[in-house]
Amino acid sequence: MSLRLRVHPENPQGRLIAQAVQFLDRGQVIAYPTDSSYALGCAMGDKAALDRVRQIRQADLDHEFTLVCRDLSEIATYARVDNSAYRLLKSLTPGPYTFILRATNEVPKRLQNPKRKSIGIRVPDNNIAQALLMQWGQPLMSSTLMLPGDDLPMSDPDDIEERAGRQIDCLLDGGACGVEPTTVLDLSSGDINVIRRGKGDVQLFDA
Numbered sequence: 696m697s698l699r700l701r702v703h704p705e706n707p708q709g710r711l712i713a714q715a716v717q718f719l720d721r722g723q724v725i726a727y728p729t730d731s732s733y734a735l736g737c738a739m740g741d742k743a744a745l746d747r748v749r750q751i752r753q754a755d756l757d758h759e760f761t762l763v764c765r766d767l768s769e770i771a772t773y774a775r776v777d778n779s780a781y782r783l784l785k786s787l788t789p790g791p792y793t794f795i796l797r798a799t800n801e802v803p804k805r806l807q808n809p810k811r812k813s814i815g816i817r818v819p820d821n822n823i824a825q826a827l828l829m830q831w832g833q834p835l836m837s838s839t840l841m842l843p844g845d846d847l848p849m850s851d852p853d854d855i856e857e858r859a860g861r862q863i864d865c866l867l868d869g870g871a872c873g874v875e876p877t878t879v880l881d882l883s884s885g886d887i888n889v890i891r892r893g894k895g896d897v898q899l900f901d902a
Contacts, residue, residue, distance in 0.1 A: 697726075697863045699856055704728075704869045707826040715865050716830045723864035724748060726840055726855055727827055728872045729763075729819040731791045731894050732848035733855060735863065736763065736827075736835040740803050745836065751862045753843040760806050761793055761815035762834040765825065769834060770794075773801050774816050780882045789820035791894035795881040806836065813883040823869040839876060847874045 698718075700711045718725050722741045726733050735751060737744035739762065748760075764770050767781075767788055774796035776784065784794060798806075798814040806814060819825070828835065841848040842858060849855050852868040860866070878895030881888040 697856070697860045697866050699852070699860075699866045699868050701868045702823050705822055707823045707869075709826070709830070711867075712823075712826045712830050715827060715867050718865040719831055719835075724751070724862075725865040725867060726849075726859070726863050727824055727867040728821055728869040729791075729824050730789070730821045730873075731819075731839075731877050732850050732872060732874050733840040733852075734763070734837045735840050736837045739806070739834055739836045741836075745806075747862075748836075748838050751859065752838060752841065754838070759815055761817055761837050762802070762806070763824065763828065763837045764816060764818050764834045765828040766818060770796075770816050770818070773799055773834065774814060775799060777885070779885075783880075783882070783887070787895070788818040789825070790818070791820070791875075791877045793817045793877045793879045795879065795883050795890065797883050813881075815879070817877060821869075821872075823867055827867065848876065850874045 702711050715725055719738050722744050724735055724737045724744055724747050727736055735748050762773055767784055793815045795813050795815055798812055802814050839848045851871050876893040878893040879890040881890050
């Protein structure tokens, strides 16, 4: 059974966040809340942890992961951001958006879309996620916590512990959160393409 850490959603306890970071340091898989739903997270370059996340999701090798970053400056290390994309990202981060951008050489090839050399990037508007990223000091390799056969991502810690507790190593319990996925905006071609409409408001891009 995974370790369940009950973290205050507004003022996350640093000692509990530090415990979760220790799991990441050991190459293990955690579950943590975001501004959309719970997500699975692990160290960016850890292939074994990546394979475990794929196993939990029962995802194929083409499954695209997201790098969850602290802020806009960290995004620029891992994705190519031109002036127009920068202005858009600045206006929408942090928030429930995933941006598809051209990856830099800092992104392991196993995380990139093999054809387009792109990567999903996001900055969550969630205190626990932000505290975790600050203590971890680098992006998290992440995937929405949604079990095979489910239509919606997981949002309730009790449900996560019951159904996925044996597959993850640590659960950061910040209480129940939403089930609506992020809005996905593909900026990799230089244009703005709405790939998925989710929690983020996309009316800006309908014109």
